[in-house]
Every structure is written in structure tokens, then in C-alpha cells.
Amino acid sequence: MxxxxxxxxxxxxEICTLAPIVPVLVIEDVATARPLAEALVAGGLPSLEVTLRTPAALEAIRAMSDITGGHVGAGTLITPEDVRAAKAAGxxxxxSPGATDELLAACEAENLPLLPGAATASEAMRLLARGYDMLKFFPAEASGGAPALKAIGAPLPQISFCPTGGVSPSNAGSYLALANVLCAGGSWVAPKDLIIAGxxxxxEALARDAAQLRKGA
Incomplete structure (x- = not known):
């Protein structure tokens, strides 16, 4: 089914409305996965995206999947094999950074809710025609930033977005102020140096600050 x-x-x-920022995580060492997730959730960011860009990613998802109050997703899904592996990992x-028919079909078959990427009105319209009305705007800054996303929203008000790619504490507020934005994805809440240092x-302090970002901030 x-x-x-x-x-x-x-x-x-529902996942995107839990907090204004979804941490985008690149995990190199699976031993850091669980304490990292616990710190982010404790700071008020319960929805976590672990990118499938490292050999440790799937094991990290497995280690984080049962964190109380957390919702752990797999990012950078490209192929149906990625989808099946992510689902098996928990x-x-x-x-996904974009969307193909094969990727969408795999997520639907595996019962894995997907936030598919779109950077243009045509891509967004194609996904809407298939039934997807909550999308990732990627790469956000390189695609024109908040002004571009605002412009896309004018003719397509039924679509909501999570902009990701170049989002930072300095510009997150401009995205969150848009009517068609529910949250934004950002990596600054889990910097590599703090992860390595444990x-x-x-x-948690960075997460707490990010969790205070609100529409119009």
C-alpha cells in the first residue's frame, strides 16, 4: 500500500511546523549522533535532517531514530535505493534536493513522507500536480533568496516551502516572514567544530536561539 x-x-x-528551523546535519562519526540529536531536541529543534553524504549517515539515523521528542529524517535522497536504505535505518x-518520478514513487511505495526539492515555478507546479504541496526551496540563496520565493508564492499560494541552502541567522528572518514559508533548513546550529569537541x-544553546526565530523576526 x-x-x-x-x-x-x-x-x-506537521513536521515543519514543530520549529522554525530544521537542522541539516552532516555526521562523520556515528558516536556523535545520539548526543547531537539530544542537544538539538533539548534546545527546541525536534525535526532533524541527516544528510546521506557520509558513510556514517545511515547508522547515525539508526542511532537517533528513537530519541524522545525527536523526528529524524534522511536528507539528500537521490535514488530509490537511498529511500529504501533510509526507511530501513528508521x-x-x-x-531531496530535487525530484524524479522514480524517487517519488519509491517514497510513496515505502510510506516515507517526502519533502521534495524545487527551485522554479515549473518544478513546483509539477510536484503540485502530483499532490505535493509542501516543498523544499533549494538552493535557496543561489535561486534568488527570499525575494524569489515570495514571487513564486504569488501565483502559487497553495504551496508551502522550507527554504534550505545558504540560510543563516542573518537571513532566516526574511524567509520566515513569508506567507508561503513554514520553516527553514540550516546547518549553523550544528557546526563541525562543536561536534568534534563534543x-x-x-x-543546545545555538538550537535554543534558533528555536526563538519566528515569522517576521
Whole structure:
């Protein structure tokens, strides 16, 4: 039984409304995964995206999947094999930089709610026609930033976005102020140096600051 795209988008919407920022995580050492997740959730960021860019990523998802109050997703889903591996590792949702018919079909077949990427009105319209109305705007800054996303929202008000790519504390507020933005994805809340140092209190503090970002901030 496949998950209908409209139902998948509703689940993604629920995940995206839990906090204004979704941490985008690149995990090199699986031993850091659980304390990292605990620090981010404690700081008020329960929705976590672990990118499949490192050999440790799937094991990291597995280690983080049962964190109390956390929702762990797999990012950088490119192929159906990625989808199946992410689901087997315990991911509760997926994120992709773009979308192909094969990727969408795999997520639907695996009952893995997907936040598919789109950077243009045509891409967004194509996904909407399939039933997806909650999308990732990527790469956000390189695609024109908040002004571009605002412009896309004018003719397509039924689509909501999570902008990711170049989002930082200095520009997150401009995205969150948009009517068609539910949250934004950012990596600054889990900097590599703090992860290597095991500075979980420092990461929790960054998460707490990010969790205070609100629309119009």
C-alpha cells in the first residue's frame, strides 16, 4: 500500500511546523549522533535532517531514530535505493534536493513522507500536480533568496516551502516572514567544530536561539 502524496505532504507539514528551523546535519562519526540529536531536541529543534553524504549517515539515523521528542529524517535522497536504505535505518521522513518520478514513487511505495526539492515555478507546479504541496526551496540563496520565493508564492499560494541552502541567522528572518514559508533548513546550529569537541551544551544553546526565530523576526 502506497502513501498518497497529499497525505505525505500533510505529515511533512506537521513536521515543519514543530520549529522554525530544521537542522541539516552532516555526521562523520556515528558516536556523535545520539548526543547531537539530544542537544538539538533539548534546545527546541525536534525535526532533524541527516544528510546521506557520509558513510556514517545511515547508522547515525539508526542511532537517533528513537530519541524522545525527536523526528529524524534522511536528507539528500537521490535514488530509490537511498529511500529504501533510509526507511530501513528508521528515518521517519525524507528530504531531496530535487525530484524524479522514480524517487517519488519509491517514497510513496515505502510510506516515507517526502519533502521534495524545487527551485522554479515549473518544478513546483509539477510536484503540485502530483499532490505535493509542501516543498523544499533549494538552493535557496543561489535561486534568488527570499525575494524569489515570495514571487513564486504569488501565483502559487497553495504551496508551502522550507527554504534550505545558504540560510543563516542573518537571513532566516526574511524567509520566515513569508506567507508561503513554514520553516527553514540550516546547518549553523550544528557546526563541525562543536561536534568534534563534543560541546553539546554549545549546540543546545545555538538550537535554543534558533528555536526563538519566528515569522517576521
Amino acid at each position: 502506497t502513501i498518497p502524496p497529499i497525505e505525505a505532504s500533510q505529515r511533512i507539514r 528515518a521517519s521522513f525524507g528530504v 560541546d553539546w551544551a554549545g549546540i
